[in-house]
Amino acid sequence: MSTMPQQTEFPLTGHSLAPLIKAAAREKRTGLFTVRTPEATRTVSLLHGQIVFAGSNDREERLNSVLLRRNLISLEDLTSAVEIMLRKNQRLGEVLIEQGTLEEQGIVRALRMQVTEIVCRLLTLRVAEIGFREQAVPDYSDVSYRTPINALIRASFFQVRDVHHVMDEIGGPSATVTPTALFATEIASAGLRPEHTALIPYLDEPREIVQVCASSGLPDFDICRLLWVLLTVGALSRLV
Numbered sequence: 001m002s003t004m005p006q007q008t009e010f011p012l013t014g015h016s017l018a019p020l021i022k023a024a025a026r027e028k029r030t031g032l033f034t035v036r037t038p039e040a041t042r043t044v045s046l047l048h049g050q051i052v053f054a055g056s057n058d059r060e061e062r063l064n065s066v067l068l069r070r071n072l073i074s075l076e077d078l079t080s081a082v083e084i085m086l087r088k089n090q091r092l093g094e095v096l097i098e099q100g101t102l103e104e105q106g107i108v109r110a111l112r113m114q115v116t117e118i119v120c121r122l123l124t125l126r127v128a129e130i131g132f133r134e135q136a137v138p139d140y141s142d143v144s145y146r147t148p149i150n151a152l153i154r155a156s157f158f159q160v161r162d163v164h165h166v167m168d169e170i171g172g173p174s175a176t177v178t179p180t181a182l183f184a185t186e187i188a189s190a191g192l193r194p195e196h197t198a199l200i201p202y203l204d205e206p207r208e209i210v211q212v213c214a215s216s217g218l219p220d221f222d223i224c225r226l227l228w229v230l231l232t233v234g235a236l237s238r239l240v
Contacts, residue, residue, distance in 0.1 A: 016169075017044075017130055018123045018153055018232045024132065025049040025149045026234070031134040035122050042118055045137040051149060052140045054118040061121075063092050066114045077101045116147065120156035126165060150233045151191035157229050163221065169228045170209060176239040177227060178206040186235035196226050203230070206239060 017035060021044065024033075028049035035042045040058035044051060059065060064082060067073040073081075073096070081095045088095070093107040102110075122128075160166060167173070180186075187200060195218060202215050209227060213220040230236040 016123070016232075017125060017128070018156075020130065020132070021046075021051075021123070022149055022153065022233055025051075029132075029134060030137060031132055032137060034131045034133075035125065036129040037125065037127070042122055044119060044122065045140070047137055047139055050146055051115070051119060051152070052137065052146075054115045054122075056118050061114065061118050063110060063114055066117065067110055070110070070113060072106065072110055073101060112147075116152070116155075119152055120159065123153055123156040124160050124165075148189045148191070150186060150189040150229075153232055154190050154192065154229045157225050157232070158222075160225065166221070166224050166228055170224055170231060171238050173210040173213075174208060176206050176208050177203070177212070177231065177236045178239055179204055180234055180237050183235045186233045187230070190229060190233060190235075192226075196222075199223070199226070203236065 017033065021033065024031075024046055026049065030047050030049075031045075033044040033046070035044070040056055040061075042056040042058070042061070043054065045053040056062070064078055068075065068078055077096075077099075081092060081099060081101060084090070084095045084099070085092050093102075093111070096102045097104055097107060157166075170177075183204075192200075199212070199216050199218065202212065207215075209224065212227065213223050216223060227236065231238060
């Protein structure tokens with residue numbers, strides 16, 4: 001099980017954010033993760049172990065891109081709002097509300113989508129420079145983003161289509177997984193689908209991954225991604 005280093009700031013290269021952010025959540029840390037790749041710099045704010053916001057300098061992850069991609073606004077209305085935003089030095093959401101294009105709840109919903117997109121992308125990165133600094137962060141209560149981290153990890157991992165990535169993370173087909181003391185607790189907040197929940201009783205004792213796959217009618221790759229989720233959130237551990 002991953003534990004957070006005790007320093008207030010630590011650099012990591014080539015590590016996954018998922019186990020680090022899970023450890024920070026378990027220890028109820030407050031601070032800022034900064035994740036740098038050659039393409040972009042992204043941040044994730046934690047308040048008492050909960051993700052409350054995320055930001056990115058990637059233009060595809062900005063609010064205007066989310067609004068258009070999710071069909072929440074027309075191109076004409078967005079273009080007009082961006083012009084006003086730049087001229088008056090206002091936030092895009094404020095302009096859209098003032099113009100009557102979106103209501104406040106629509107902006108809040110879009111911001112939650114934006115945070116989810118950024119975090120889910122970060123959780124599956126394989127190579128990044130990751131740092132965490134303990135510091136005060138705004139509570140962003142107007143956004144009220146409180147999606148459980150386990151559910152975010154599940155959602156992001158099930159988007160991964162790279163077989164070798166998943167197999168590397170779980171240790172290969174002959175690796176043995178075993179339940180931890182947190183097995184039931186961590187599974188409860190992972191938001192598993194019914195077909196995945198049906199597999200859980202089989203994981204109540206040590207099993208080789210190839211055995212787990214053979215025990216179910218689910219696609220083997222889905223099972224491997226599920227095991228990756230359970231290993232990362234601490235419901236399972238890998239025997240060595």
